[in-house]
Every structure is written in structure tokens, then in C-alpha cells.
Amino acid sequence: MELFLKIVSPIQSYDFQTFSHNLLLTLPASILIGVILFFVLGAFVGFKSKEQRIYIVGATTIVISFTAAFYNLGVPLETLISVYTEWLHLIVRWVHIVVGVAWIGTSFYFNWLDSRLERDDPDFKHLDGYLWSVHSGGFYRIEKLKGPPKSLPKVLHWFKWEAYATWISGFVLLILVYYLNASSMMLGGSGIELTPLQAIIISIGLLIGSWILYDYLCKNALKNNEQILIGIGFLLFVILSYFLTQIYGSRAAYIHVGAIIGTIMAANVFRVIIPAQRNLVTSAENKVTPNLNLSIEAKNRSIHNNYFTLPVLFIMISSHFSFTYGAVNNWLILAFISIAGILTRHYFNLRNKKQYKFWILPSAGLIMFFLMTLSSLSVFEKKDVDAAISLELVSFNEVENIIKYRCATCHAKNPTFEGIEAAPKGVVYDTAQDIINNIKLIKAQAVDAEIMPPNNLTGITKNERETLRVWIEQGAKTNN
């Protein structure tokens, strides 16, 4: 226990006796809350089992009593909340990735399955198709029926929770990372200035509004015109990306494009695909013909989702690549990368239909290459911003001062910036060595992409960024 406390306690001079004393004091209240929770949970359908309720209540009691004991030990509530939020962020992101992998995995799998079914076997004319596969220790034979089965099986798997869980965890992430830190994580658009509350309201409005517009276009306006739908859909996507970079900071803008498409994908499952499947199942139960229109619409939405996956997955990893979201024309970069992703998906979809249009892949590759060269051009252009500075040797003292006042208020072992409890991403600039060790990241985040400080909260000037750049170019010496 003592060792455990030493490891987890955020303060060094903990006192084991006080801690256990506190823990004992807080236990009765925590247990009381747990007992109340036990009965409250009993009211929900999902928690009828006594065992489940006891586990949840036990875990909650431990959480409450430990939190209270740490609080009594002198760890401020703000620290506890901010550390808990960070961990919650970790857990939710982990869940989001896992369920997202499961969702996209099943979606890719069924697409592939449909394309590989053996449909021409004369001995199996009663089937739509079948397929043999071997995987981890067994042979599998999958059959696709032409219509519904004569009687429905007892257990029928649906594949819907992957989609819902991905959306729910994604929305919780949006709250944890962006809504709760709106002023640093959301604001900073290059056009319109917003307050944090406005930024959050617009975000929620866009998530809902985009789905309504998309659904309307698919159902009514452009119902029978797939090509125009794709064209207008992509145009709206580009306008949306541009608009978002005008109102939000660049990272938030990218993530919102992803969140909006992700919402459309999940809503496609919830509002169109699953209802169509439900119709199939109830029709089979009642031995009536299913509503064919529902099935066709569901298939369309499923294809849309399939094409959305690559752009959305890029956006999810984009936060590791500041040269994309941090670039001047970040919305254009997003548009072109999305085209490359959609083309790649299209190539594989055609290949699954045994149409080999190989030219598509090199085209997608060329788009990426085109972006690479443009990207190097913008880095090159920056060098001419202020030629006057380049002539003088930049002193390290000057650099240290910029970092100290513009960065180290957050990026220090003990940050002084309000609301920052620990150095973000573990990036610390306390000493000269810290600065030297981090030169590449400083250049990427504060010089090339200009995304640090977030929303320029510490007011770094253009000239200061330029000074950093020139100092790095002059060899990043500490003895100037």
C-alpha cells in the first residue's frame, strides 16, 4: 500500500497515516452513496442483475472514497479533476479506437464478402452465393441466401453497437478535449472571432444540421442522381472545411470535419440501415415482402459510409501531422487528401467487382506527391518574410526569453498558465537543454505551422516566430 501510494500520489511528501485515516473517515459516506446508487441502478432495465449492480457500486465506492482521501491529503480539487479528465481522455480515446476498428472492420469485411461470394456454382443455385475461408484454426463456410430463411434463427447478429459506440465515444472525446477547453482548443480561426460558448453551440449545430442537410439531399433533392449528389456533396464538404478553418483553430477545424462525417456515418446506420434491416426481419417473420425502397436506400448509405472511411481515418490521425492542419491552405489540403482517400477506396471497390482500373492508384499517389511539393514551397516562402532579421546573428538569450514567456508558462514542470496542471504532451522547456532537445518540435509547431501557442494565448508575435526560425537556421547555437 505504501509503495502504491508512493507511485500514484502526485505529491511527494505524502503521509500514509493521514491518508489511511482519511480513507477510513470517507468510507461510510462513500458506502452510503454506493447503497443509494445500488437502488437507483435497479430502476434501469440493463441493471436488473444483482451481481452487476454490486460490481458497479463497489467500484464507485472505491473511486469516491479514494478521491475524497486524496483531496483531504491536500491534493487540490482542480488537480484531481484535471488529472482525472486526462485519464478519462485516455480511456475514452482507447475505447473509441477499439470500437471504431470493430465498426470499420466489419464494414470492410462484409463489403469484401459480398464481392468474393462464389455465385456461379450450378450445384448451389438456391443460394445467392457462398464462400470458403480459413482463419485462425478453422475452416469457415459462409452462405448468402437469396431471400429470408424459412424460419428466423434464434440468434441473429446485427452489427450495430460498433457504430453507436464509436459515435458516442467520439462525442465524449469532443467534449473532453474540445468543449471543456474551448478557449485554447477551439478558438483561433483565421476569419471570425467567437466566444467559447458560441464555438460549442456552433459545433453541436453543425453536427445536427449537416446530417439533416445530407439526409434531405439523399432522400429528396438528389434522390435519383448519384453523380450530382457526389458532386454537390463534395462541394459542401470543401465549403464546410473552409468555413470551419475560419471559425475554429486549425486542429479543431479538422477534427470537426471528421466529427461531422462520423456523425453522418453513424446516423446512416441508426436512421436508415438498421431500420431497413428491421424491416427485412419483421417481413420475414410475417411472411410478407419487405419494402424494397428501404433496402435500396440502405445499400446506398452503406456505400457512402464505405467511401467516407478513408477521409475520416486520415482526419483522426491528422493531429500527428501539423504540416497538414497547420498549413495556410489547410482546408485545400484536406480536400485533396480526401480525394486521394476516396479514389483509393474506389479502386478497391472496383477491384472487388473484378474491374481492374489500375490508373486510379497512381493518380491518388500523384495527388499526395503534388501536396508534398506544395508543402515544401510554403516552407521555402516563409524564409523571405523578414530578411532584415536574417542578417543579424540571433542570440540564444533572445530565444530563451521568447520560449520562457510564450511557451514555458504551459510547457514547464510546474506550469504557471491557469488551468494547465502538467506540461502538455510532456513537452517541457525549463532549461537550455530542454530547448535544444526539442528544436524539431518547436520548428514544426511554432514556426512552420504556427499552431503553438494554442489560439496564440500567450501572444507570440510574427517577429518572434521569425527569430526562432532564423536562430534554428543559424545552427541553433547556445553560445551566441
Ligand code: HEC
Ligand atoms: C496555453 C498553453 C500553451 C502554450 C503557451 C504553448 N503550448 Fe504547446 N501545447 C499546449 C497543449 C494544450 C498541447 C497539447 C495539444 C494536444 O492535445 O495535442 C501542446 C502541445 C505542444 C507540443 C506537442 C505537439 C504534439 O502533438 O506532440 C509541442 C511541441 C508544443 N506544444 C510546443 C509549444 C511551443 C514551441 C510553444 C511556444 C511557442 C508552446 N507550445 C506554447 C499548450 C501550450
